[in-house]
Amino acid sequence: MNTSTMTLRRYLVLGLVALTSAFGDTSLAVGMKRIGPVSLSHPDALISALRTPWVLVGVLLLVIFFASYLTALSWADLTFVLPATSLAYVAVAFLSRVWLHEQISTERWLGIALITAGVGFVTQGPAWTPRSCADTSPDRGFTGSLQESK
Amino acid sequence: MNMSSGPAIAAMIGAIVLTATAGDVFVASAMRSVGDLDDIKAARGFEGAVWAVISEGRFLAGFTCMALSFFSLLFALSHADVSLVAPAAGSLTFVSNAVAAKWVLHENVDRRRWLAAVFVCCGVILLKR
Numbered sequence: 704m705n706t707s708t709m710t711l712r713r714y715l716v717l718g719l720v721a722l723t724s725a726f727g728d729t730s731l732a733v734g735m736k737r738i739g740p741v742s743l744s745h746p747d748a749l750i751s752a753l754r755t756p757w758v759l760v761g762v763l764l765l766v767i768f769f770a771s772y773l774t775a776l777s778w779a780d781l782t783f784v785l786p787a788t789s790l791a792y793v794a795v796a797f798l799s800r801v802w803l804h805e806q807i808s809t810e811r812w813l814g815i816a817l818i819t820a821g822v823g824f825v826t827q828g829p830a831w832t833p834r835s836c837a838d839t840s841p842d843r844g845f846t847g848s849l850q851e852s853k
Numbered sequence: 854m855n856m857s858s859g860p861a862i863a864a865m866i867g868a869i870v871l872t873a874t875a876g877d878v879f880v881a882s883a884m885r886s887v888g889d890l891d892d893i894k895a896a897r898g899f900e901g902a903v904w905a906v907i908s909e910g911r912f913l914a915g916f917t918c919m920a921l922s923f924f925s926l927l928f929a930l931s932h933a934d935v936s937l938v939a940p941a942a943g944s945l946t947f948v949s950n951a952v953a954a955k956w957v958l959h960e961n962v963d964r965r966r967w968l969a970a971v972f973v974c975c976g977v978i979l980l981k982r
Contacts, residue, residue: 773880776881776885777884777888777890780958782954784881785950786947786970786972817976818973824965825966828966
């Protein structure tokens, strides 16, 4: 399998990383705002926070985020995945504008533009550094042994 | 030591950045070693893919570092303003990850990727102000 190619499915996984991160963080923020400040001397309040629907939804979304993040890292470099999925910051800004009715200042619009430009830069290049360049260790992992056995 | 002093807050931000970078690098290294999860899922099923990930020592090390980073962030937020800690830690992590990916993971961090890291870093600072 050619691990350097980005298929539509892989772009969808990167999109899922960004969206679940953005919706997960925002759901947690909405849930925790409804609960109010949690004292560090009463950490058990964080456990009972899990019974709040928004917090529960946020945690479930962040579990999906972590699974899709791991999937992305299994076929793309860290320096590709992190900027490519940083659109999550932009999505959070839009969600907080629409959902939490927060204002987006000129500075924030500039930040959104810079992040979008960064994502544009990185996604124009290759997603994966070939293993011969990246890792000289004998440990080739499951896929390596699978390909050798074919 | 005064926990609200400049050096103390810088040390807290440094701890968040260090543990977050270590977490990302360990996890990325683990996933590179494990291989394409789609291939593993096709060959061994969902449980096989989960087992391949959690039985990798570097994944557990990365997960531990990410947990430490989360608690470092909570600790820092109890002593300093979120408007300082979140953008500083978030943006510095982008740059430290690019450096670590080049020198530790030996990724091909070309000019395009450096520019992306710096643009996103500046963007995060502006977005979180």
